Amino acid sequence: MTKRKHSIRRKLTRIIMMTSTAAVLLATLGFIGSGALKFRTRLVNDLTTIGSVIASNSTTALVSRDRHTADHVLTALHNKLSIVAAGIYDDRGKPFARYEPHLEFSIPPVTRPDGFYDENDRLEVFFPIRHEGVRVGTLFIAADTRDRNARLLQYLEIATGIVLLSLLAAYGLAAWLQHGISEPIVELARVAALVSKDKSFSVRASLSRLNVGDEIGNLIIGFNTMLAELEERDRKLVLHQTQLVTTVAQRTAELTAANEELLAAKHAAEKAAAINAQLARESALILNSATDGIFGVDLEGEPSFLNPAGARMLGRSLAELRGRSMHQLIHHSDASGNPLPEENCSMGLALRRGESVADADDLFWRPDGTSFPVEYSTTPMFDEEGNKAGAVLIFRDITDRRAIEKLKSEFVSTVSHELRTPLTSIRGALGLLGSGLLGPVAEKGQRMLEIAVSNTDRLVRLINDILDLERIESGKVELTRGLIDAQSVVNQAREGLQSIADQEGIRIVVEPHIGTLWGDSDRVIQTLTNLIGNAIKFSPANTTVTLSGTAGATEFTFCVADQGRGIPEENLSSVFQRFSQVDASDSRTRGGSGLGLAICQSIVTAHGGRIWAEKNEPAGTRVQFTIPLEIGEPVSQPAGDSAVLHPATPIDRDDPSVLIVEDDSDLARVMSEALQRRGLQTLHTTCGNEALTICTAQRPSLIVLDLGLPDLDGFRVVCELRKNPAIENVPLLVYSARDVGSADQSRLRLGPTEFLTKSRGTIADFESFVLSLLAAATTRTKDEPHAA
Amino acid sequence: MPPKQILIIDDENDIQEVARLSLQLTEQWDVMSANSGAAGTLLALSEGPDAILLDVMMPDMDGPSTLRVLQQQGVRIPVIFLTAKVQPADRQKFMQLGVRGIIPKPFDPLTLGQQIREMLAWG
Numbered sequence: 001m002t003k004r005k006h007s008i009r010r011k012l013t014r015i016i017m018m019t020s021t022a023a024v025l026l027a028t029l030g031f032i033g034s035g036a037l038k039f040r041t042r043l044v045n046d047l048t049t050i051g052s053v054i055a056s057n058s059t060t061a062l063v064s065r066d067r068h069t070a071d072h073v074l075t076a077l078h079n080k081l082s083i084v085a086a087g088i089y090d091d092r093g094k095p096f097a098r099y100e101p102h103l104e105f106s107i108p109p110v111t112r113p114d115g116f117y118d119e120n121d122r123l124e125v126f127f128p129i130r131h132e133g134v135r136v137g138t139l140f141i142a143a144d145t146r147d148r149n150a151r152l153l154q155y156l157e158i159a160t161g162i163v164l165l166s167l168l169a170a171y172g173l174a175a176w177l178q179h180g181i182s183e184p185i186v187e188l189a190r191v192a193a194l195v196s197k198d199k200s201f202s203v204r205a206s207l208s209r210l211n212v213g214d215e216i217g218n219l220i221i222g223f224n225t226m227l228a229e230l231e232e233r234d235r236k237l238v239l240h241q242t243q244l245v246t247t248v249a250q251r252t253a254e255l256t257a258a259n260e261e262l263l264a265a266k267h268a269a270e271k272a273a274a275i276n277a278q279l280a281r282e283s284a285l286i287l288n289s290a291t292d293g294i295f296g297v298d299l300e301g302e303p304s305f306l307n308p309a310g311a312r313m314l315g316r317s318l319a320e321l322r323g324r325s326m327h328q329l330i331h332h333s334d335a336s337g338n339p340l341p342e343e344n345c346s347m348g349l350a351l352r353r354g355e356s357v358a359d360a361d362d363l364f365w366r367p368d369g370t371s372f373p374v375e376y377s378t379t380p381m382f383d384e385e386g387n388k389a390g391a392v393l394i395f396r397d398i399t400d401r402r403a404i405e406k407l408k409s410e411f412v413s414t415v416s417h418e419l420r421t422p423l424t425s426i427r428g429a430l431g432l433l434g435s436g437l438l439g440p441v442a443e444k445g446q447r448m449l450e451i452a453v454s455n456t457d458r459l460v461r462l463i464n465d466i467l468d469l470e471r472i473e474s475g476k477v478e479l480t481r482g483l484i485d486a487q488s489v490v491n492q493a494r495e496g497l498q499s500i501a502d503q504e505g506i507r508i509v510v511e512p513h514i515g516t517l518w519g520d521s522d523r524v525i526q527t528l529t530n531l532i533g534n535a536i537k538f539s540p541a542n543t544t545v546t547l548s549g550t551a552g553a554t555e556f557t558f559c560v561a562d563q564g565r566g567i568p569e570e571n572l573s574s575v576f577q578r579f580s581q582v583d584a585s586d587s588r589t590r591g592g593s594g595l596g597l598a599i600c601q602s603i604v605t606a607h608g609g610r611i612w613a614e615k616n617e618p619a620g621t622r623v624q625f626t627i628p629l630e631i632g633e634p635v636s637q638p639a640g641d642s643a644v645l646h647p648a649t650p651i652d653r654d655d656p657s658v659l660i661v662e663d664d665s666d667l668a669r670v671m672s673e674a675l676q677r678r679g680l681q682t683l684h685t686t687c688g689n690e691a692l693t694i695c696t697a698q699r700p701s702l703i704v705l706d707l708g709l710p711d712l713d714g715f716r717v718v719c720e721l722r723k724n725p726a727i728e729n730v731p732l733l734v735y736s737a738r739d740v741g742s743a744d745q746s747r748l749r750l751g752p753t754e755f756l757t758k759s760r761g762t763i764a765d766f767e768s769f770v771l772s773l774l775a776a777a778t779t780r781t782k783d784e785p786h787a788a
Numbered sequence: 789m790p791p792k793q794i795l796i797i798d799d800e801n802d803i804q805e806v807a808r809l810s811l812q813l814t815e816q817w818d819v820m821s822a823n824s825g826a827a828g829t830l831l832a833l834s835e836g837p838d839a840i841l842l843d844v845m846m847p848d849m850d851g852p853s854t855l856r857v858l859q860q861q862g863v864r865i866p867v868i869f870l871t872a873k874v875q876p877a878d879r880q881k882f883m884q885l886g887v888r889g890i891i892p893k894p895f896d897p898l899t900l901g902q903q904i905r906e907m908l909a910w911g
Contacts, residue, residue, distance in 0.1 A: 421800060424894040431810075674886070
C-alpha cells in the first residue's frame with residue numbers, strides 16, 4: 001500500500017519533473033542557439049563589409065601588381081583585433097599579399113571556393129576581387145571566434161543554473177500539485193482493498209472538492225455507484241437468501257413432518273411385524289412343543305409342514321415327505337398289510353368334503369415297515385378368502401393306551417373269571433343247603449342262606465355287568481349290526497321279563513313299534529330288558545309299564561314309561577353314571593349292580609344314538625333312547641329258512657373239496673373236522689386274497705365264505721371270484737355272523753349261493769348245508785348236457 | 789329205565805362236588821367226574837355216559853380241545869359247556885364247536901338238572 005502510494009506519487013512527480021526538464025532544456029538550447037547564430041551573423045556581416053572595402057581598395061594594387069599597396073591596404077585591418085589573418089590571392093590563386101599579425105596562424109596556401117567556413121576557433125571567408133566585373137583575385141580573411149565561444153559557454157552556465165532552479169521549483173510544484181490526482185486514486189485503492197478484505201460494500205471512497213467534475217471525480221462517483229449497486233445486490237441477495245432459508249425451513253419442516261409420519265407408519269409396521277413374528281414364534285413353539293403329531297397337506301394331499309413330534313413318530317422328516325402323497329407314505333395299508341386305496345382314505349375326506357374327520361382307531365406306517373396305532377382328527381384349512389387351502393391332521397400314537405386298555409380289559413376279564421370260579425362253588429353249596437335237600441335247616445339258618453344266595457347272585461350280576469360295560473366301552477365287542485324289526489326286539493325283551501312282571505303285579509303294555517333299525521339286535525334287546533327291568537323294579541304293584549316307539553326321519557325312539565315313584569329332577573341326567581342310585585337303599589333292596597343304565601348308555605352311544613330320562617305325567621319316569629333307522633329295504637327272512645335241502649343226499653363226485661374262508665381258526669378247524677368226518681377234503685384260509693389264489697389254483701367243489709374278513713370285504717371276494725370263469729359256477733355258502741339282508745343277498749348272489757347265519761345253526765346244520773349244496777351242484781352238472 | 793349217566797369234567801374239585809351233589813339230589817342221576825380233559829376223555833370212551841358237562845378253562849387240555857378229541861374219536865355223546873366265559877362272542881364260538889348247550893357259572897344247583905334236560909330234550 002505504502003509502496004503503491006509512493007509509486008503513483010513518484011510516477012507523477014517523475015512525469016512532471018521530466019516534462020519541466022525537457023521544457024527548460026529546450027528553452028535554454030534555443031536561447032543559446034539563437035545567441036550563437038546572432039553572433040555569427042554579425043560576424044559575417046562585419047567580415048562582408050570589411051571584405052568589400054578591402055577588396056575594392058586592393059583591386060588597383062592587384063591589377064597593377066603593386067604588392068606594397070596591397071600590403072598597405074591589408075594593414076588597415078590591424079585595428080580590427082578580431083582578424084587574425086588576411087590574404088590576397090591572384091587570379092591564379094597564388095598568395096599576392098598577406099596580413100599575418102599572429103605568428104601561430106598563416107593563410108592557407110591555396111584558395112577554396114568562395115564562402116564562409118567555420119573552423120575550430122575561427123571563421124574563415126573567401127571573397128572574390130573584381131575589376132570591372134572581371135575577377136582578378138581572391139581575398140581571404142580569418143576572424144577569431146574564441147571570444148564568441150567563451151561567451152556561449154557563459155550562456156550555457158547560466159542556462160544550467162536556470163534549469164536546476166526550475167527543476168527544484170518543478171519538484172516542489174509537482175509535490176504539491178500531484179495530490180489532486182494521486183490522493184483520490186490512493187483513496188480508491190484503499191477502499192477497493194477494504195472491500196476486498198472485509199467483503200463489505202458499505203464503504204465509500206471520499207470525493208475531494210478538487211476532483212468534482214473531473215475524470216477522477218467521475219471515477220470515484222462511478223466506483224461508489226458500483227459499490228452501492230453491489231451493496232444493493234448483496235442486500236437483495238441476503239433477502240433472497242433469507243427467503244430461501246425460510247422456504248427451505250418450511251420445506252424442511254414439511255419433510256420432517258412427512259418423515260415423522262413415515263417413521264410412525266414404519267414403527268406401526270414394525271410393531272405389527274413383531275406381533276406377527278411373536279405369533280409365528282408362538283405357533284412354532286406350540287407346534288414344536290406339542291406331543292401330538294401335526295402335519296399339514298396341500299390340496300394335492302402332499303405334506304406342507306410337519307412338527308417334530310410328528311416327524312419323530314413317523315420316522316420321517318418333512319424334506320423326505322415333500323412332493324409325495326401322505327396317504328401312500330403312511331397310510332397305504334391296513335393292519336394286515338392289505339393296501340388301502342387312496343380314494344377311500346378317511347384322511348382325504350377332510351380335503352374332499354371340507355369337513356373335519358376323526359378316527360380313533362387307525363394305523364400309520366413308518367419307513368421301516370413297522371406301524372403304530374393312532375387316533376387322529378383332520379380338519380380342512382381355509383385361506384382368507386374362504387377357499388380350501390389344504391388340511392391339517394393331528395395324530396397321537398395310542399400304542400401305550402392300547403397296551404393299557406388291553407391290560408385293563410384282560411384284567412377285568414381275568415378277575416371276573418377268577419371270581420366266578422369260587423363263586424360257583426359258594427353259590428352251588430348255598431343253594432343246596434338252602435334247598436333242604438341235604439337235610440332240614442333251622443328257620444333262621446334258612447333265612448341266612450337265602451341272604452347268602454341272593455347276595456351271591458348280586459355279586460355275579462355285578463361281575464357280569466362290569467365285564468359287559470368294560471367290553472362295550474373298550475370297543476372290544478364289535479356291534480354285530482343288522483336289520484332289526486323294532487316290534488320283534490320289544491316283544492323279545494318283554495317276553496323275558498313277563499314272569500317277573502307277573503310276580504310283581506305289573507302290567508306291561510306294548511304299543512305298536514313300526515320301523516326297521518340298523519343295529520345289534522342282542523344289544524338293543526339287552527338295553528330294553530334293562531330299562532323294562534328297572535321300570536318293573538321301581539313300580540308299585542298294580543301299575544302299568546308302557547312300551548312305545550316312534551320312527552323319525554333317521555332314527556327310531558324307544559320309550560319305556562312307568563308309574564313308579566319317579567326320579568328327582570336333579571338326578572335325571574346322572575342316573576346313567578356308573579353305580580348311580582337315586583336312593584342309597586336302592587341297591588340293597590332292589591339287588592341291582594348299579595351298572596345297568598351305564599351299560600344301556602354305552603350300547604346306545606355305540607349305535608350312534610342318545611338316551612335320556614324324563615318325568616312321566618302324572619307320575620313315574622320315562623326313559624327314551626334312539627337307534628338309527630335302516631336306510632333301504634326292510635328285513636327279510638334269512639335265506640337258510642327257504643332253502644330246501646336234504647342232508648342225506650349222497651355226493652356224486654370224486655374227491656369233492658371244500659375251501660373254508662374263515663378268519664376264526666378254531667371255528668375253521670371245527671368246520672374242517674366236521675366236513676372231514678363226512679369224507680370231504682378241506683382247504684382253509686383266513687384271508688380273502690389267499691382265498692382268491694387258492695380258488696384259481698385248486699378249483700374247489702364248494703366255497704364256504706365268512707363275510708367279515710380282515711383284509712378284503714366279503715363282497716369284494718365274491719366279485720373277484722365270480723369274474724373267474726372257472727369259479728363262476730362253484731357253489732358258495734355265505735356263512736356269516738349276522739343275517740344277510742336281501743339287498744346284500746342279491747349283491748352276493750352272482751352264482752349258486754346260499755346263506756347261513758352262524759348263530760342260527762350248529763356245526764351239524766352247517767354240515768347239512770354243505771352236503772346239500774354239493775349234491776345240488778352235482779345234479780346241475782348232470783343236467784347240463786341235457787340242457788345243452 | 790336206568791338213571792341217566794352224567795360225566796362232569798372240571799379241574800375244580802369243589803365245583804365237581806357241588807354239581808354232582810346237585811344232580812344226584814335233584815335228578816337222581818348217576819354222576820361221575822374227572823378233573824382233567826384227558827381223564828374225562830378216557831372216562832367218556834370207557835363208560836359212554838349219556839351227557840358230558842365240560843368246563844372250558846382247564847390247564848393242559850381245555851374244554852374245546854377235549855371236545856375236539858372226543859369228536860375225533862367219534863364220540864357222539866352230547867356235550868354241554870359249564871363255563872365262566874359268558875360273553876356273547878364266546879357263546880357263539882362255543883356253539884359253533886358243536887356243543888349242545890352252554891350253562892354259565894355260577895349255576896343254580898336246584899335248576900342245573902332241569903337246564904340239562906331241556907338242552908338235551910330229555911323228558
